[in-house]
Amino acid sequence: MDYVHKPVLLAETIAWLRCIPGGIYIDCTLGGGGHAAAILERIKPGGRLLGIDRDPAALEAARRRLAPYGAMVSFIQGNFRDLAHLIAPLGVQEVDGILFDLGVSSPQLERAERGFSYHQDGPLDMRMDPRQTITAAHLVNELPQEELARILWEYGEERWAARIAQFIVAARKRAKLKTTGELVAVIKQAVPAGARKEGPHPARRTFQALRIAVNEELDSLAPALETAVQLLKPGGRLCVISFHSLEDRIVKRTFHRLARGCTCPPEFPACVCGRQPLLEVLTRRPVIPTAEEVQENPRARSAKLRVAEKRAGVLKTEGGE
Ligand SMILES: C[S@@+](CC[C@H](N)C(=O)[O-])C[C@H]1O[C@@H](n2cnc3c(N)ncnc32)[C@H](O)[C@@H]1O
Structure with missing residues (x-):
């Protein structure tokens, strides 16, 4: 390619x-x-x-x-x-x-298999260097809720950080999140409908935050x-x-x-x-x-x-x- x-x-x-x-x-x-x-x-x-x-x-x-x-x-x-x-x-x-x-x-953004894109379904990866062990799936499924909220707030400046973290934790109790599509669906549930209508894609800030955290x-x-x-x-x-x-x-x-x-x-x-x-x-x-x-x-x-x-x-x- x-x-x-x-x-x-x-x-x-x-x-x-x-x-x-x-x-x-x-x-x-x-x-x-x-x-x-x-x-x-x-x-x-x-x-x-x-x-x-x-x-x-x-x-x-x-x-x-x-x-x-x-x-x-x-x-x-x-x-x-x-x-x-x-x-x-x-x-x-x-x-x-x-x-x-x-x-x-x-x-990197456009290849679904790298997991950076909220527009395409792929594994929750986001590693720039594939030799690294921590992936986005790891953060989303393993971090305590408060830590997840902190990352979304600090690295994504996401105003719905606490709510998104809460919805992620509820979702992962049912089944671990494996794909970008699954994460986007959870974010869309967490962000109130009114806020979703305006501004950029509701998952943009969460994806930015996770990418920054995964790659430090x-x-x-x-x-x-x-x-x-x-x-x-x-x-x-x-x-x-x-x-x-x-x-x-x-x-x-x-x-x-x-x-x-x-x-x-x-x-x-x-x-x-x-x-x-x-x-x-x-x-x-x-x-x-x-x-x-x-x-x-x-x-x-x-x-x-x-x-x-x-x-x-x-x-x-x-x-x-
Ligand atoms: C915006 S692109 C650079 C594009 C390049 N200037 C060009 O014209 O094709 C950023 C690149 O930096 C790499 N990168 C980001 N953070 C890095 C880091 N901490 N160490 C080394 N490479 C890094 C990414 O893997 C990506 O390939």
Whole structure:
């Protein structure tokens, strides 16, 4: 089956990343290789791209698509949370630019058997990395009701979280929930008819929340961004595309923290922590897609690109300090 994923904010991302021929770049979310192909076009001859994805199906698709670039590309399966560890065997000490295009790809969402979609019936899976043991079925059938409600509230911002969790627990007492279709049916029973008539699909927020929990998406992000900053050369750029407010908040706060440097309380008369600003934030407001892009690719509608540059004169330090 073809792996078709239309890269979001492509022209904008490539311009902000400021790719230079012969440069070294990391794509931490390789997917189908759409952004990667555009980067490779701009860094040849002599450039190098390290492409990471935790989904072997995505890596396989990227391998096929990027085959013409030969040894310019290294393919790495893993979680970007382990960025430093993943690239260590390649002997790369520092790079010119790093991209994170967060979330899931269209093929992940559209293939029923991956269990990400509330539009198609499939197993309750939602793992980006099939080597992982925890699936959505595990969370839905095993978690205590309060924990389930917390996940739906915190990761889905679902106002009916408590009711949906209550209905899930009642349903699983009769029989374990095995498919996305069964879960959607329970959610539709839980969300009052009036609320179901307006807004997006009633299962959208629950599915987002379970996906984030299964893949521990939010926990990985801030540590990965800090490691990425450590790996950048002075003047190197970090581009992050996020797709919902929870991710965007983490990106914004991490950028600002690293741009501020000093973490002393405001009441201190002088700095005692000695932390130096590592970054300059280049996008005061996030870059968002044009109306034309959203019309052509509805998946782009919630995308936000934030960009920061590693400050010159910042010494490389250990442990994200
Ligand atoms: C939006 S897609 C990227 C699409 C890509 N930019 C393109 O143009 O084809 C996000 C990809 O990131 C991967 N991903 C998400 N979280 C990850 C993580 N923590 N570590 C590694 N890969 C991750 C997903 O498996 C998915 O393939």
